[in-house]
Each structure stands twice: as C-alpha cells, then as structure tokens.
Amino acid sequence: MSEERFGEFVLVRRHGHVAELVMDRPKAMNAVSTEMARSLTAACTALAGDRDARVVVLTSSHERAFCVGADLKERNSFSDADLLRQRPVTRGAYTGVLELPMPTIAAVHGFALGGGFELALSCDLIVADRTAVVGLPEVSVGVIPGGGGTQLLPRRVGAARAAELIFSARRLEAAEAAELGLVDRLVDEGQDREEALDLAARIAGNSPVGLRAAKRALRLGHGLDLRAGLEVEDAAWRTVAFSGDRAEGVAAFNEKRKPEWPGE
Numbered sequence: 001m002s003e004e005r006f007g008e009f010v011l012v013r014r015h016g017h018v019a020e021l022v023m024d025r026p027k028a029m030n031a032v033s034t035e036m037a038r039s040l041t042a043a044c045t046a047l048a049g050d051r052d053a054r055v056v057v058l059t060s061s062h063e064r065a066f067c068v069g070a071d072l073k074e075r076n077s078f079s080d081a082d083l084l085r086q087r088p089v090t091r092g093a094y095t096g097v098l099e100l101p102m103p104t105i106a107a108v109h110g111f112a113l114g115g116g117f118e119l120a121l122s123c124d125l126i127v128a129d130r131t132a133v134v135g136l137p138e139v140s141v142g143v144i145p146g147g148g149g150t151q152l153l154p155r156r157v158g159a160a161r162a163a164e165l166i167f168s169a170r171r172l173e174a175a176e177a178a179e180l181g182l183v184d185r186l187v188d189e190g191q192d193r194e195e196a197l198d199l200a201a202r203i204a205g206n207s208p209v210g211l212r213a214a215k216r217a218l219r220l221g222h223g224l225d226l227r228a229g230l231e232v233e234d235a236a237w238r239t240v241a242f243s244g245d246r247a248e249g250v251a252a253f254n255e256k257r258k259p260e261w262p263g264e
Contacts, residue, residue, distance in 0.1 A: 004046075007039030012047065015197060017054040017204040019047055021097075023119075024061040031071035032115050034086050037093040044096030051263055054208045055200040058097065058106045058123055059193050066106070066132070069114025072141070087146075090115075094147035098122040101212045103203055107196035108132045108183065113171065118147035120183075121156070124215065127199065128174055128183040129192040135171035155222065157181050208263045209245040213237070 005011045009025040021043055023030040030036070047053050060066045070090070075083065097104065097119055106112075106120035108128040117134045120126050128134070136145045136153065144150060145166060154162035157180055165172070165182075178186040187195045203211065217236035221229035240246055244262035252259035 006043040007035060009036040010039035010043050012043055017052060018197060018200040019053040019056045020197065021047065021056055021058045022061055023067055026062045028071065029062055029065040029111065030060055030067040030116065032067065032069065032090060032093065033071040033074050034089055037090045040093035041096045044100055048100055054102055054204040054211060056100055056102060056104045057196045057200045058104065058119065065110040066108045066112040067116025067119055068111050069116045094118055094122055098148060101215065103211055103215055105196045105200055107192040109192045114138055115147045118145060118149045118152065121152040122148055126183040127185045127187060127192050127196040128177065129187050130174045130189050132174040132177060132183065133171050134177050134182055136166050137169040137171065139167065140169040207245040207249055207261050209240050209243045213240045
C-alpha cells in the first residue's frame, strides 16, 4: 500500500485499483479550512486524471468524526472580503469530490455535519456505522448549505424531506439517517471504512471504462425526462461499445475466465 500526501491535511492511500482519500486534520475534527479545501481539490484533480484508480473511498483519520464542516474558528476572523475570496476555494473541494469520474463511496462515522455531510453527499454511495450523526445545520449559524447540500439532499430524499431537514437544522443519528435514505448502508460501530473498502474492491473488479460511463449516464441523466435520459444513456453506451474493455469482457465471458481490463 502506497501513500501520497496533499498538503498537511489530506492523503491518498492506494489499495490496488481502489484509492482511499483520507481527510487527516484530526485536531480540528477535519473542519474544512482554506488550506484543507485546497488540499482536497488538489487530491481530487490528481485522482480524476489517474486511469489506475477505479473507485475512490472518502474516509477520515479521526476516531469520532468524519468531518464537522466549515472551519468556523477560521471564519470568525474573516472580513466580508476574506469570505468572498475563500468561496471559490472551498467550493472547489466539494465539486472536486462531486465530479470525480469514477464511483465514489463515503465511509462515515461520528459527526458528518454541514460541509462534512455535503462531502459525503457528493459521493455516489454512503456507508455509515452506528455512531454516525449527520445533518445540515447551516441555517442555525446564519448561512445555507453551500457545498451542494440544497441540491444533493433532495435528489436523495425528495424536496419536502430535504426542506424539513435543512430548515430545522436538526441532526440525525445513524438509524434514522438510514431509514430516511440519507445513508445507503448501515454497519456496526467501527466497520464503516472496512465495509466501504470491501465494497470498493468488488466494484473495482468491473470494467473501468464501463464504470465511468455508467456514472456519467447516471449523473447526466438524473432529472431529465425519459426520452432525453435515454439519449444520455445511448451516448454513454457508444463510448464503451467499441472499447478494449468491451472486447475483453465478451472474450473473458466466452472463455470462462476473469477479465483483464485494458481500461480503454
């Protein structure tokens, strides 16, 4: 297993074709400071261009928190001009995760609040253990979810449910979060990272060309009418239909062997 650090607060661990994107600011429960946002953006830029990374798992090095959101201690010293300058930097971190071209899984334990939960929502799947506490409490401190929460949460749970959760600013414990669909898989305490990495390894056994095309079709087609969505799907199909991965997949099936994906 190899490691690469991006700035002081983010590192990427390699587990074969699975890349683990680790938030590593334990002294602040991974609060997203300007520097941490820059590091997340840089790591995501590197991963997006890495053809060897088939799945990304977003994890935390802190025992009791995934991420507690924006660094409000840093923000407390900001002028309005400082806050305005910071906005594209922090936004880049959230969109960096959201726009990763391969499947992404968040492994959540402890607090995932505000921007922390938005980072999880930016992933395709969320695995949480029973210590997880999630929520978007931004209106309680005079702002709104600004890392994608107002758009990503209703896509998961519907407009009315998202409105109730955002307007009330309430925190949800793991069982209720799973029941309402805020997380996808609930596991025993301390098992979120292991379960997410196991799931990622299973996904990574599939065609990297197929995985990226399927994600593109899912993302671009969401919210479109059926006819338009099927056109998005057809365009994605055309990118894989004549690929080396498709040829290898068909050959391996007929030869009753495990495929060796060329990834192109």
